[in-house]
Amino acid sequence: MPLNIAVIYGSVREGRLGTRVAKFIVNKLKERKHDAVLIDPVEHRLPLLEKPHKYYEPGTAPEVMETLAKILTKADGFIIVSGEYNHGIPPALKNLLDHFYTKEFGFKPSAIACYSIGPFGGVRAAMQLRAVLPELKMPSIPTLFPVQKVHESFDENGNPLDDSYNEKADKFLDEFEWYANAMKEARKKGTPY
Numbered sequence: 280m281p282l283n284i285a286v287i288y289g290s291v292r293e294g295r296l297g298t299r300v301a302k303f304i305v306n307k308l309k310e311r312k313h314d315a316v317l318i319d320p321v322e323h324r325l326p327l328l329e330k331p332h333k334y335y336e337p338g339t340a341p342e343v344m345e346t347l348a349k350i351l352t353k354a355d356g357f358i359i360v361s362g363e364y365n366h367g368i369p370p371a372l373k374n375l376l377d378h379f380y381t382k383e384f385g386f387k388p389s390a391i392a393c394y395s396i397g398p399f400g401g402v403r404a405a406m407q408l409r410a411v412l413p414e415l416k417m418p419s420i421p422t423l424f425p426v427q428k429v430h431e432s433f434d435e436n437g438n439p440l441d442d443s444y445n446e447k448a449d450k451f452l453d454e455f456e457w458y459a460n461a462m463k464e465a466r467k468k469g470t471p472y
């Protein structure tokens with residue numbers, strides 16, 4: 280069964296590199312016949328958090344927030360594509376995530392694809408995301424998709440320059456699909472809140 284998956288990418292940096300990983304993940308999801316939507320904070324320009332979406336009367340939030348809320352609510356799960364800024368979560372990503380909550384993310388799985396230009400593949404930011412994502416009601420699956428030396432590992436169109444990333448993505452997405460399908464079935468019977 281096709282799933283609706285939102286791929287949330289979190290850099291607005293000039294010359295950003297993570298688009299390579301985000302495009303790769305979106306392409307892989309499409310190969311698997313899923314509806315994959317890339318959420319790019321450059322296209323969806325949110326302010327620095329002033330008021331989360333849930334504090335607006337229904338339908339009265341700024342258009343960018345309403346648009347994102349609709350995309351996120353429709354999704355069966357989320358793949359977070361995160362770089363590592365000073366061993367932490369990039370601010371545009373945290374800002375985007377903090378605008379939304381249970382209504383959009385609740386009782387759906389997340390998965391973390393992390394990257395950096397260094398040898399550790401952004402795993403230190405991924406460990407911080409492990410703490411944040413359950414609080415947003417979208418616990419992350421066990422397997423990570425870390426990409427080291429992102430500038431050498433993928434080209435600008437999201438094609439891997441190292442074939443091992445295809446195999447790693449298969450394992451990562453097999454596991455993510457399992458959780459997304461299981462939680463989709465479970466949500467049909469209701470959620471605790």
Ligand SMILES: Cc1cc2nc3c(=O)[nH]c(=O)nc-3n(C[C@H](O)[C@H](O)[C@H](O)COP(=O)(O)O)c2cc1C
Pocket residue numbers: 290291292294295296297298362363364365366367394395396397398399400401429
């Ligand atoms: C403010 C800043 C902090 C960074 N800190 C780290 C870091 O702690 N560890 C690391 O491996 N790379 C670090 N980098 C390099 C990033 O891995 C690299 O710039 C990456 O491409 C950032 O993601 P982006 O291109 O999607 O913005 C940092 C880059 C910036 C701009």
